[in-house]
Amino acid sequence: MCDECGCGDVDHTHTNDPSHDHDHGHSHGHSHGHSHDHDEKVVLSVREKVLARNEELAAKNRLWLAEHNVTAVNLISAPGTGKTFLLERTLERLQGRVGCAVITGDQQTDNDAKRLAGKGAPVRQIETQSACHLEAQRVGDLFEEVIQDETRILFIENVGNLVCPTAFDLGENFKIALLSVTEGEDKPLKYPALFSLAPVTIVTKTDLLPHLDFDMEACRENLRKVHPGMFVFELSAKSGDGLDGWIDYLEKLG
Amino acid sequence: MHELSIAQSIIERVEAIRAEHEASGIASVQLQVGTLSGVDPYALELAFSVAVERTLYADTRWDIESVVARVKCRTCGRTTAPDGPFPICMNCDSTDIAIVTGRELMIDTIEVKQDEEKNHV
Known part of the structure; x- marks a missing residue:
């Protein structure tokens, strides 16, 4: 689930522009500007042995x-x-x-x-x-x-x-x-x-x-x-x- | 119950990686645990629930992927997946085998949370 808007589509990105188009099939308003308190997620490939x-x-x-x-x-x-x-x-x-x-x-x-x-x-x-x-x-x-x-x-x-x-x-x-x-x-x-x-x-x-x-x-x-x-x-x-x-x-x- | 110290080692390593990337938190960690690794996935899950208490990782999701054992037989040359707890060739019953997969105990990927404030001024 997308943590930003709560929709089920994880393959989309959010920009900070409140007037942006959603590419995941629904729309909802953003009433806020820059004071985001949520996080972007980045997946890191680690491939490391636990007992290394x-x-x-x-x-x-x-x-x-x-x-x-x-x-x-x-x-x-x-x-x-x-x-x-x-x-x-x-x-x-x-x-x-x-x-x-x-x-x-x-x-x-x-x-x-x-x-x-x-x-x-x-x-x-x-x-x-x-x-x-x-x-x-x-x-x-x-x-x-x-x-x-x-x-x-x-x-x-x-x-x-x-x-x-x-x-x-x-x-x-x-x-x-x-x-x-x-x-x-x-x-x-x-x-x-x-x-x-x-x-x-x-x-x-x-x-x-x-x-x-x-x-x-x-x-x-x-x-x-x-x-x-x-x-x-x-x-x-x-x-x-x-x-x-x-x-x-x-x-x-x- | 060595799963607890294994969970603690994983958390320590995850903490080091989080600090290195200056991330605000960790959303999820994907782990691979082989069926011959000597680590029980259920015990590991339980260990995480205890080990993360009052840490930054209380809400982190720990995804444990079980990796099935596969062995290559030195007698018949086939690679098979033994269905029992010890590695034998499923084709010819030989015990003279090399373990191909199943011993994994790995951190595969980590999903870090980057505080958005840092990304745009």
Whole structure:
């Protein structure tokens, strides 16, 4: 609708001359002169990615990490999949062998940072407050604090959420998805966005398998369906089963 | 609910563009949201209704255009539009595909209001 005269034809123009002819099939008087309080509209073509700013900062982070010879992995899973517990065991195993650093995100509390402290790796917590994901800027701001000369691997433990963190590039080398056996083998199909982007999935809490009807083969099949060539680890950070393969992999990465 | 921070980023960017053009306001913003972008158009709409409160953009219209996913198959070479939530070739069921469209999350056009007073003395 034309905001100036209220007619339905948007393909016409108005001039400021009160005696002008209307070209849209009706006429009405203008009793006013120059004191228009309405606006002209101009359409601008923008064609810009909404997350362009985050992507720019992520690219900056990526460059910084490459210059400092650090491989960064962005760990993403639902809350309670066992990201922090796996990281505890991982830092213990890599201590003195591969220099590690951790940036961990949660909405509130520094509980995770406390759990991960004292294992030979600098740890910083980001409390995201209302946000359900980490963004490139806040992660990059901590690099200088957390990364030392000997750091080879940076673990970024994202906020527990399978959906939102997927959309925000942090400048990591790649994403790692985690999925616990209690969550069901169809999770990759239910949340394909993460699993289609992450080249690696860790299936956690395999010590619980005897108590569950979890079908590991179906899970692997579902992962491959969403992401052909997906690299899958099966492990239990609690029992230590399968942990060796994961540690070997990280040692090669670092 | 990352739609709220996405709505806020869009509003920030729109504000920068409005200031750059010295416009008095923004009539409407056309957005493109792909079905594989991870952003839900309804949640984004709701996010705007909250995010614009008490801002210059309370009356701005946010037009959200959904862009359907299209994938090009590396096995059979066809480009098809998957009807499910994950990208597979609709012709041969192959998962070895490249996503052509569907990941969009873009500001397409912005309709700015130019105060007419500035246009004629």
